[in-house]
Amino acid sequence: MVAQLSQSSLLAWYAETKRDLPWRHTNDGWKVLLSEILLQQTQVSRGIGYWLKLVERFPTPQSMAEAEVDEVLHLWQGAGYYSRARRLHSLSRQVCLPLSEGGYDGVLPTTSTQLLLLPGIGPYTAAAVASIAFGEPVACVDGNIRRVMARQTKTANPSVKEVEHWAKRNLFKADAGDWNQSLMELGATVCTPKRPKCDDCPIVLSCSGKNDALSYPQPKTTRRKRLDLMCELRYDASGLPLLVQRGENGILAGLWGPRMAEQIEVDSLRFIGEVKHILSHRDIFVQVWLGTCQQGLDPETLALSSLDRKVLALGSRQ
Ligand code: SF4
Known part of the structure; x- marks a missing residue:
């Protein structure tokens, strides 16, 4: 009792x-x-x-x-x-x-x-x-x-x-x-x-x-989702990256970062590696491709996610 x-x-x-x-x-x-x-x-x-x-x-x-x-x-x-x-x-x-x-x-x-x-x-x-x-x-x-x-x-x-x-x-x-x-x-x-x-x-x-x-309690069986993305990481002549603000929806909504999508055109770009980012409910794998641009932005003045900062860290090591 x-x-x-x-x-x-x-x-x-x-x-x-x-x-x-x-x-x-x-x-x-x-x-x-x-x-x-x-x-x-x-x-x-x-x-x-x-x-x-x-x-x-x-x-x-x-x-x-x-x-x-x-x-x-x-x-x-x-x-x-x-x-x-x-x-x-x-x-x-x-x-x-x-x-x-x-x-x-x-x-x-x-x-x-x-x-x-x-x-x-x-x-x-x-x-x-x-x-x-x-x-x-x-x-x-x-x-x-x-x-x-x-x-x-x-x-x-x-x-x-x-x-x-x-x-x-x-x-x-x-x-x-x-x-x-x-x-x-x-x-x-x-x-x-x-x-x-x-x-x-x-x-x-x-x-x-x-x-x-x-x-107690029994673990819930939740299957982790995997998301594969490609990233177009472009730098201008002074070393600043091209950053775009994302739209209203999606996991990185409203944040700034290099362009990412499930498919991008990579003809003029060079593959530099993959970034893995673990969230509580999904694993994100980003293939990063390097290129050039006319005018970048200072990432320190903008709101970026941890994933974007990992991608920029990979780019800065090239
Ligand atoms: S409430 Fe949790 S910590 Fe406390 S006796 Fe029960 S199982 Fe142990």
């Missing part, structure tokens, strides 16, 4: 051992939102530097709304998943619209229901921001919480509904922000995917799956 999940043990453990992360020193909704959007697909250790740069340059929704999207993309360089930066910029502009035009007069809304209506905000981000910054008693569900739930309840393949139900049932409503963060922190630091530290776990007494933790 397992015990009930002890909220007080988990909250006490969190208060004592939580990582000192810069966004944990603020309850400014906009700054919390920036951290949550960054952490959607960027590791915590890398996210810290990006968050510090973002809050310094864009301390309010107004400051971002008044900037061009290119500047947001420029700060986002290297963080990946650039559509997040574009949607964040749209969000800031929507928040800054007058109330009469469907905006919020520059003040971030405070409820998860309102947040969910903004660009780039899904149920997780809405619940995280509303609970952490505004104290709304609403439960979060992310990958860490799903893993803790699966192990606590010995459920091999919990559905989203089942995880939501468990998270709601166990929510500590008096401090939902700390509660949600404590569960996520447990999943990130103790109940980890490969090496759960059950001996250090504050909720071990209620855990049905602790003796066979690695069986």
Whole structure:
């Protein structure tokens, strides 16, 4: 017979051992939102530097709304998943619209229901921001919480509904922000995917799956996609590369870089090598072909992805 999940043990453990992360020193909704959007697909250790740069340059929704999207993309360089930066910029502009035009007069809304209506905000981000910054008693569900739930309840393949139900049932409503963060922190630091530290776990007494933790949850079988591209890397006489801004759609939307496509004409170009770029859901292989151009651009002044910078690094070694 397992015990009930002890909220007080988990909250006490969190208060004592939580990582000192810069966004944990603020309850400014906009700054919390920036951290949550960054952490959607960027590791915590890398996210810290990006968050510090973002809050310094864009301390309010107004400051971002008044900037061009290119500047947001420029700060986002290297963080990946650039559509997040574009949607964040749209969000800031929507928040800054007058109330009469469907905006919020520059003040971030405070409820998860309102947040969910903004660009780039899904149920997780809405619940995280509303609970952490505004104290709304609403439960979060992310990958860490799903893993803790699966192990606590010995459920091999919990559905989203089942995880939501468990998270709601166990929510500590008096401090939902700390509660949600404590569960996520447990999943990130103790109940980890490969090496759960059950001996250090504050909720071990209620855990049905602790003796066979690695069986829960069962890994999802997702097949990685492969994308093969060709790149036309041209330099002018002073060594600056020809860069173009990409369109609104696609994985590198809005960013600058050398021209890339699935097929390019290579008659006057020289093959110099292949660049491999791994994203969480796909592997990109880029064949790079070198040539000349009349007039290049300074890449340091533009927003480029990590993939583009790898291609330029290969070109600079020729
Ligand atoms: S006892 Fe182990 S498996 Fe269970 S929640 Fe804690 S760390 Fe995870």
